[in-house]
Amino acid sequence: MxxxxxxxxxxxxxxxxxxxxxxxxxxxxxxxxxxxxxxxxxxxxxxxxxxxxxxxxxxxxxxxxxxxxxxxxxxxxxxxxxxxxxxxxxxxxxxxxxxxxxxxxxxxxxxxxxxxxxxxxxxxxxxxxxxxxxxxxxxxxxxxxxxxxxxxxxxxxxxxxxxxxxxxxxxxxxxxxxxxxxxxxxxxxxxxxxxxxxxxxxxxxDDSGMKMRSAKDPEAFKTASKVWVDGLKKHPVTGEGLPAYGTNVLTNVLNEAGGYPTRNFKVGRFDTCTKISGETQAALEIERKGTATHGCHRGCIIQCSGTYNDKNGQYLTKQPEYETVWAHGGNCGIDDLDSIALLDRLDDDYGLDTIEMGATVGVAMEAGLIPFGDAEAAINLVKEVGKGTHLGRILGSGAGLTGKAFGVERVPVVKNQALPAYDPRAVMGIGVTYATSPMGADHTAGYAVATNILKVGGFVDPLSPEGQIDLSRNLQIATAAVDSTGMCLFVAFAVLDQPETFQALIDMINAFYGLKLTADDVAALGKSVLKNEREFNVKAGFTSAQDRLPDFFQKEVLAPHGVTFTVKNEDLDTVFNW
Amino acid sequence: MxxxxxxxxxxxxxxxxxxxxxxxxxxxxxxxxxxxxxxxxxxxxxxxxxxxxxxxxxxxxxxxxxxxxxxxxxxxxxxxxxxxxxxxxxxxxxxxxxxxxxxxxxxxxxxxxxxxxxxxxxxxxxxxxxxxxxxxxxxxxxxxxxxxxxxxxxxxxxxxxxxxxxxxxxxxxxxxxxxxxxxxxxxxxxxxxxxxxxxxxxxxxDDSGMKMRSAKDPEAFKTASKVWVDGLKKHPVTGEGLPAYGTNVLTNVLNEAGGYPTRNFKVGRFDTCTKISGETQAALEIERKGTATHGCHRGCIIQCSGTYNDKNGQYLTKQPEYETVWAHGGNCGIDDLDSIALLDRLDDDYGLDTIEMGATVGVAMEAGLIPFGDAEAAINLVKEVGKGTHLGRILGSGAGLTGKAFGVERVPVVKNQALPAYDPRAVMGIGVTYATSPMGADHTAGYAVATNILKVGGFVDPLSPEGQIDLSRNLQIATAAVDSTGMCLFVAFAVLDQPETFQALIDMINAFYGLKLTADDVAALGKSVLKNEREFNVKAGFTSAQDRLPDFFQKEVLAPHGVTFTVKNEDLDTVFNW
The missing domain is CATH 3.60.9.10 (Aldehyde ferredoxin oxidoreductase, N-terminal domain)
Incomplete structure (x- = not known):
């Protein structure tokens, strides 16, 4: 390499x-x-x-x-x-x-x-x-x-x-x-x-005939790898929750927390969400002779995925992720798993981001093109992209452009990228990440949901602006480092909660490359990645004005908690002060 | 008032x-x-x-x-x-x-x-x-x-x-x-x-029954008004060129100068431009019993407009402006005045900016939707907006969005607003205005064409970066002031060349309001307007990165002069240093 x-x-x-x-x-x-x-x-x-x-x-x-x-x-x-x-x-x-x-x-x-x-x-x-x-x-x-x-x-x-x-x-x-x-x-x-x-x-x-990459210190690497695997297996999220139900285990959790964005971010709960929850999905997958526990690559032990078969037991798509189920589901008022799975399949086939497309269909519904909750109409909309029609070109260009073409004000994007499956008013830490990540709205850039909702890595009250800046900052730094290792971000649950699992990750890198990195070095790597990215964006014309949520999140009150996004703008501007 | x-x-x-x-x-x-x-x-x-x-x-x-x-x-x-x-x-x-x-x-x-x-x-x-x-x-x-x-x-x-x-x-x-x-x-x-x-x-x-506004010093106002009118009448542009041929007198002038953007800014000359020139247009208008000299409001003495009748002598539209004739004409490779006039009429009827729409049709042609030069197809495209189709929504959203929806790289916009009828590579002063005006690309914001090409207010070589910053700066300041008086910007030709005409404008304001403004006060007004506008844009998230032309103007060489836009970025950033 x-x-x-x-x-x-x-x-x-x-x-x-x-x-x-x-x-x-x-x-x-x-x-x-x-x-x-x-x-x-x-x-x-x-x-x-x-x-x-x-x-x-x-x-x-x-x-x-x-x-x-x-x-x-x-x-x-x-x-x-x-x-x-x-x-x-x-x-x-x-x-x-x-x-x-x-x-x-x-x-x-x-x-x-x-x-x-x-x-x-x-x-x-x-x-x-x-x-x-x-x-x-x-x-x-x-x-x-x-x-x-x-x-x-x-x-x-x-x-x-x-x-x-x-x-x-x-x-x-x-x-x-x-x-x-x-x-x-x-x-x-x-x-x-x-x-x-x-x-x-x-x-x-095709890597046929190529060898596995070998570590500088094979023994130390092997030892660290074992601690690593043990750590992932013993944590309740990576060892139990994700394998059993996949990421879609979050549907009920976020709905209960009142942070499940429903019908284009109008309310924080979706009445019929149990119909599309991870638990329901896993049971259906098993019933149809698919799988509810499956890895996406060699060496995956979390196995958060699965196989989603259609009513006839034929493969339709991989197990749709939580964010996909949300985007094409609750965000559009749709509670039918088969429709959502078909939308996932279409997105994968046409080569479309499921989050962006679900958000886009939500905006199209807001514009009145089709009604909220109409699954068949949503499927037809996405098919327009595959057909390459003019409407397909609008929709395939994402939520921001669709909002402009149809004159919609409520468009949930930051830096023109659609917000994922967590309402920033009810999960304020993730709101900070959406607003400030150099990537645009992106839950994976600093997954504060872990600490706000799942109480991994401590707890920061999701409904209060207190502590969200520090939380998002630390997670964005850690994520930038993890994203550089090739590690699946889901390792973070175990890494955040278990110091020895974090150490095992560092030990593996050190043993593999013959290095002596410390935790501080890892944080420094994350910071340097973010610094590069931020500097690029500044040269591309971004200012703190782009590090903001759309103003409706500060103005429209979200049920059931009656909250708006109350992290102050001046505080958002301190996320990258370290 | x-x-x-x-x-x-x-x-x-x-x-x-x-x-x-x-x-x-x-x-x-x-x-x-x-x-x-x-x-x-x-x-x-x-x-x-x-x-x-x-x-x-x-x-x-x-x-x-x-x-x-x-x-x-x-x-x-x-x-x-x-x-x-x-x-x-x-x-x-x-x-x-x-x-x-x-x-x-x-x-x-x-x-x-x-x-x-x-x-x-x-x-x-x-x-x-x-x-x-x-x-x-x-x-x-x-x-x-x-x-x-x-x-x-x-x-x-x-x-x-x-x-x-x-x-x-x-x-x-x-x-x-x-x-x-x-x-x-x-x-x-x-x-x-x-x-x-x-x-x-x-x-x-409806101002029936309302009186004309009266000056504080009616005599002084009357005297200044006479000097004002005399000044406008004696200048060759406002007294002869514009009344005779309208703004479209510029087609031959810009084409001769090699700064006439042709087929989406590919070359600086349009072979058949005489077919759509102001001279041809005026002759056709007169032949069809329209008018070639006409004002748009009470009190207009420049009379740059006219009446464009169709082949049957029936009113079709007002005399299309130079920028409109360019946008729907040379920019799209179209050299048929009747088609251009119909496009002008459609734009006026649907309520569309003719510059933005012509540029958009040019981008659609670049994308391959219709061929350059196909007038009938261009008319059908614009009709899509009136019909409210999805394609119409794309096109009606302007050149920038159309470029995004169709994956086009060569999109002539600044701050997402389409460039008008002067190629910034061959008329570099207007390029500075396009790049830096708080309005986005806008020739009227600081019409350096006057000095670069028409030699009004002096002469600055249009093909060299030298002197363009000062030129654009001064014109942007003057324009912001003129735009505050209610005066048609065409008065600037006489005002720039004739000190007594400029003074008459100030005298009119002073006589009307009982003030003692000087030329410096007028410049200060212009500066304060620009300052307000720039400050708004900074808060809206604009930086110097938005004060740039699309990069193809710096990379693609424009025939016939073989030029690119060579005003330096660091110089663009000094336009508002005064």
């Missing part, structure tokens, strides 16, 4: 490959690496779809090792959705495989000379890039099927669907899971549009 | 009228007044379509007097297009009539409780506000016809078409001319969408 693969898609005569040593970027992984390359090499004022933007894929520091949970892939660029820097990350097999193929990063650069669509194949024998216009306007499922037919079933795919080809702001990049299904997405920020602008439909990875 | 009319459209039981003395705003007019009210009363981070935004209509200091050319109405708000402060101004009768009715400003405030559409009638007897849903989704021409039928032909209308009701970013506000045609638009920045968000379709003004 000491090489960087640079592909200039704008070279004369077609894409040109250069393999270079990691050089100045050596020792960085995941988000630390993508954000460093973007901030050093991409002009902040460039057009996100132009020659100057770069799309960086980077596995984490521990990806491709035997370390459990190390399968996250970071995807970085200037975002067409937010106009700022973006790191969007995904599970699935890609990070492990790419790391084993020896790459710290793949960087797509330049601008294609024409509209030829390419596939990139990387295996132990090297890299080949081939035009393949037969892939045009295919969904991710069809793309993967074609790649499987051509290259066998040992491959891993990174691909875009129709949305990415259309360069839409909600376009995601799909990574295949262990069953070679394109179900794991770098969803946020329109990274799929940047891949589309580079003329690359799919990257096919 | 010492009262302000405030209408709270969100009051219980329907819109509520309050008439208040001008108070702290006394002595301000036009842009100085709209920008002061907006910057004092509108929260910079509010949603432009929400309750907190205000829409301010203000005649200028000399509107409603006998002073020639004093008929400009300023319309101010937070712009839904740019997200910053906006002053958009229009000719027609409204400013004169509103001033004679005694109003320094009308302010629409609040947010309607439902979607009832209102008409506001103001005459010597007072103000009445009536719901009238029969006006829904009518074009401006039909609205005016209905008002004429109801209130007679002595009225003046300020109205919105379908685009304003749909709250689209390119929506304008129409003012009727002397023939009661809705042909004079506050076009830029989506002010029509704000009027739509206030639920007001039309404001009907």
């Amino acid at each position: 000491d090489k960087i693969l640079r592909i200039d898609v704008g070279a004369e005569g077609g894409p040109k490959v250069t393999e270079v040593p990691a050089g100045e970027y050596a020792g960085l992984g995941g988000r630390a690496l993508t954000s460093m390359i973007v901030s050093k090499e991409v002009p902040p004022l460039c057009h996100p779809l132009g020659a100057d933007n770069k799309l960086v894929f980077a596995p984490g520091l521990l990806s491709g090792t035997t370390a459990a949970m190390s399968g996250r892939l970071s995807v970085g660029c200037k975002s067409p959705l937010t106009g700022g820097i973006k790191e969007s990350n995904a599970g699935g097999q890609a990070a492990q495989v790419l790391a084993r193929l020896g790459y710290a990063a793949i960087v797509l650069e330049g601008k294609p000379k024409d509209d030829t669509l390419y596939k990139i194949i990387i295996n132990k024998d090297g890299i080949s890039i081939k035009p393949d216009n037969s892939l045009k306007m295919l969904g991710n499922y069809d793309v993967v099927d074609k790649m499987k037919a051509e290259f066998g079933d040992k491959i891993t795919c990174i691909s875009i669907g129709q949305a990415g080809e259309m360069k839409l702001g909600a376009a995601s990049i799909a990574c295949t899971d262990m069953e070679l299904r394109p179900t794991r997405h770098a969803g946020r920020g329109g990274v799929g549009a940047v891949m589309g602008s580079k003329g690359v439909k799919v990257i096919v990875l | 010492d009262k302000i009319l405030r209408i709270d459209v969100g009051a219980e039981g329907g819109p509520k009228v309050t008439e208040v003395p001008a108070g702290e705003y006394a002595g301000l007019g036009g842009r100085a007044l709209t920008s002061m009210i907006v910057s004092k009363e509108v929260p910079p981070l509010c949603h432009p379509l929400g309750a907190d935004n205000k829409l301010v209509f203000a005649p200028g200091l000399l509107s409603g007097t006998t002073a020639a050319m004093s008929g400009r109405l300023s319309v101010g708000c937070k712009s839904p297009l740019t997200g910053g402060i906006k002053e958009s101004n229009a000719g027609g009768q409204a400013a004169q009539v509103l001033a004679r009715l005694g109003y320094a400003a009308i302010v629409l405030e609040g947010k309607p409780k439902d979607d009832t559409l209102y008409k506001i009638i103001i005459n010597k007897d007072g103000i009445s506000i009536k719901p009238d849903n029969s006006l829904k989704m009518l074009g401006n021409y039909d609205v005016v016809d209905k008002m004429k039928a109801e209130f007679g032909d002595k009225i003046t209308c300020i109205s919105i078409g379908q685009a304003g009701e749909m709250k689209l970013g390119a929506a304008s506000i129409a003012c009727t001319d002397m023939e009661l045609r809705p042909t004079r638009h506050a076009g830029r920045g989506g002010v029509g969408a704000v009027m739509g968000s206030k639920g007001v379709k039309v404001i009907v003004l």
Whole structure:
């Protein structure tokens, strides 16, 4: 993992490959690496779809090792959705495989000379890039099927669907899971549009014949790994809750807390939420001979996912995540799991961020295009994107643009990126993260829900502005570091509560690389990542005015708690003072 | 003109009228007044379509007097297009009539409780506000016809078409001319969408029975007025060029200068531009028994307008302006005057900014929706807005949003507002104005074309970065002052070249108000207006990063001169250092 693969898609005569040593970027992984390359090499004022933007894929520091949970892939660029820097990350097999193929990063650069669509194949024998216009306007499922037919079933795919080809702001990049299904997405920020602008439909990875990455100190690594696995298994969230019900275990929890944004953030509770809860979903999955406990990549032991079969017992999609179930469910007043699962499947196939699309459908409902609660109409709306209609182009561009096109005032976005599944008025810590993260509204950037609601890592009252700044700050720092390791963010539950599990993570990195990092070094890494990202955004034109929630969160009172978002603006401006 | 009319459209039981003395705003007019009210009363981070935004209509200091050319109405708000402060101004009768009715400003405030559409009638007897849903989704021409039928032909209308009701970013506000045609638009920045968000379709003004405003020193006013008129009549631009051919006299001039943006800013010359030049247009208008010399309001002596009849000699539209002929013409590769005039008529009827719409059609052509040069297809695109289709909503939201929806990189906007009819690479002074004006790209904000190309007010080489900052700065200051007087900006040609004409303008203000202003005071007024506007934008989240042209102007070389925009970024940041 000491090489960087640079592909200039704008070279004369077609894409040109250069393999270079990691050089100045050596020792960085995941988000630390993508954000460093973007901030050093991409002009902040460039057009996100132009020659100057770069799309960086980077596995984490521990990806491709035997370390459990190390399968996250970071995807970085200037975002067409937010106009700022973006790191969007995904599970699935890609990070492990790419790391084993020896790459710290793949960087797509330049601008294609024409509209030829390419596939990139990387295996132990090297890299080949081939035009393949037969892939045009295919969904991710069809793309993967074609790649499987051509290259066998040992491959891993990174691909875009129709949305990415259309360069839409909600376009995601799909990574295949262990069953070679394109179900794991770098969803946020329109990274799929940047891949589309580079003329690359799919990257096919095959690590057959490649060895597992080996640690500098194998014994110490093995010891630390065991402590790590034990820690994850013994924590109630990572050892029990997530395996049993997946992330959707949160539906009942957030609803009970009055922080479940319902019908485009109008109220904090959804009457019929039990119909779409994780408990209901898991029971249904098992009843239909799917699975309720399943990992998305080799080495996953939390197994938060599952398999969602349709009424006939046929595979429909992976177990939809909590945020997806919320976005297409409660946020739209929809309480039918089959409809939500179909929407998840459509999003995955077209290559769309499920959070952005659910929020967008909510805004379309607010605009009166279709009624809240009408699942069939919601499905038809999302299908417009796949068809490439004009309405599809509006919706596929995300909630912000949809709000503008339909003259809607209540549009839940920060930096033009849709708010996820936690109402910031009733979970104020996450509101601070939404407002201030360099990524735009993003729950994963500093998951204060853990401490506000789940009482992991202590407790900070979700309904009071007190303590939320410190909470979000510390979580944003920790997250930036975790996102650089390749670790699934869900490890954070155990890491926050169990000092020995946190230490095991540091020990694994130290043993693997022959380093002597301390907890302070990890925090310093997180801070330096955030600093790079913030600086990029400032150069791109962001000020504290963009570190704000839409004003309706300060004006409209949320039932049942009767709260507004009361963290002060001047306090929001202190999040990055450390 | 010492009262302000405030209408709270969100009051219980329907819109509520309050008439208040001008108070702290006394002595301000036009842009100085709209920008002061907006910057004092509108929260910079509010949603432009929400309750907190205000829409301010203000005649200028000399509107409603006998002073020639004093008929400009300023319309101010937070712009839904740019997200910053906006002053958009229009000719027609409204400013004169509103001033004679005694109003320094009308302010629409609040947010309607439902979607009832209102008409506001103001005459010597007072103000009445009536719901009238029969006006829904009518074009401006039909609205005016209905008002004429109801209130007679002595009225003046300020109205919105379908685009304003749909709250689209390119929506304008129409003012009727002397023939009661809705042909004079506050076009830029989506002010029509704000009027739509206030639920007001039309404001009907009738100054029957009201007196001309009288000066404090009538004799001095009369004397200064004569010098003023003489000055305008003797200058070659205001006395000859504009009356004979209208603003479209510029087509051949800019084409010759290589600064005529052709086919979405690809080259600086349009081969067949003589087919749509002012000379050709004037000859055609006369041949069809229209007029080539005509004023838009009482007291206009420049008479830059005309009447454009169709092939059958029937009225089609007013004489399209240079910027309109360019936007729908050369910018789209279209060289057919009848098609351009029809597009002008459609824009006026739907209530759309002709510059924004032409630029948008250019971007749609760049995206491949229709071919460059296809006039019939362009007409059909604009008709989509009138029909309210999804494509119409995209296009009616302006060039920036259209570029996003169709994944286009080459989108000529600054602060999301489309660039007008002068290529900034070949007319660098106007490029500085486009980049830095608080309004977004706007030629009228500091018309450096005058000095770069027409050699009015001296000469600064348009192809060199030297001297452009000073030029744009001085013109932006002067323009902010002129926009506060109610004077048509075309007076600037005479004012810049003839010191005695400038002095006559000051003398008129002094005589009218009993003041002793000097030229320095006028400059100070202009500076204070710009300062207010810049401060609003900073609070709304703008930085120097937004004071930039799209990067393709620095990278793509423009034929025939082989130039890029070479004014340095650090120099752009000095425009407002005075």
